[in-house]
Amino acid sequence: MAVHYDGLHFTQVCARRLLELADLSEGQSVLDVATGTGLVAGVAAQIVGPHGTVVGVDLSPEMLARAQAKFGGARNLEFHQGDAERLEFPDDCFDVVLCASSLFFIPDMLGVLRECKRVLKNGGQVGFSSFGASFLQPLNDLWAARLEKYGVARGPLPTMRLVDPNTCRDLLSQAGFEEVEAHAEQCGYYLPDVNARWAEMMAGLEGQLLGRLSPDERERVKAEHLEELHQFVTPNGIWVDVSANFAFGRKPSAT
Secondary structure (H helix, E strand, C coil): CCCHHHHHHHHHHHHHHHHHHHCCCCHHHHHHEEEEEEEHHHHHHHCCCCCCEEEECCHHHHHHHHHHHHCCCCCCEEEEEEEECEEECCCEEEEEEEEEECHCCCHHHHHHHHHHHEEEEEEEEEEECCCECCCCCHHEEEEEEEEHHCCCCCCCHHHHHCHHHHHHHHHHCCCCCCCEEEEEEECEEEEHHHHHHHHHHHHHHHHHHHHCHHHHHHHHHHHHHHEEEEEEECEEEEEEEEEEEEEECCCCCCC
């Protein structure tokens, strides 16, 4: 997904909102877990300024290459390939750890949060975002139904693992964080037309399902789906539901 990842508007809006809620300060040290193309890390580096530091970590070298190409000139920002379940950093070295729209992809979510707690300084903050139950609906179900007519089953969505703010809150508590808070927000937006919706689909997981079809079938599916998308066009465009959850906690201060 690295090539077209920045075409996913919902990852961008959620990254920006997570940063707003995190309320970073100049001089802080920040770790961006599952940084992708650096949507959080790049802005965080600007906020913490020359006396702060930001590190972005991701498993994907392709994602990291995109991040490096965009933000490689920033002196207070660096990117590393690494596993969120086994962070290669010493204890107590970051003021803030963030993870935008990615935790639900990682098998051991609780283990990741415990790793985040380990690398945080005492009193440091962790924050992550996920998506709610209505995310991309009814558009995503419409797409799933179209694919099923061609024998392609969507399967369970990884985003469903963290649709409830209470689940986000419980994970943080189980990981040992204090001052835990999680809430839901609507971060949706309008796309101008059916072609813009198609382009966004092709940039993400929805489009990857087309790989199971022949080239002729893909063209038919595209034509049919664009036609049925017209029912969702309004004077403002096509509404994209981005129900999102934002969760925060703090590592206990030393006693």
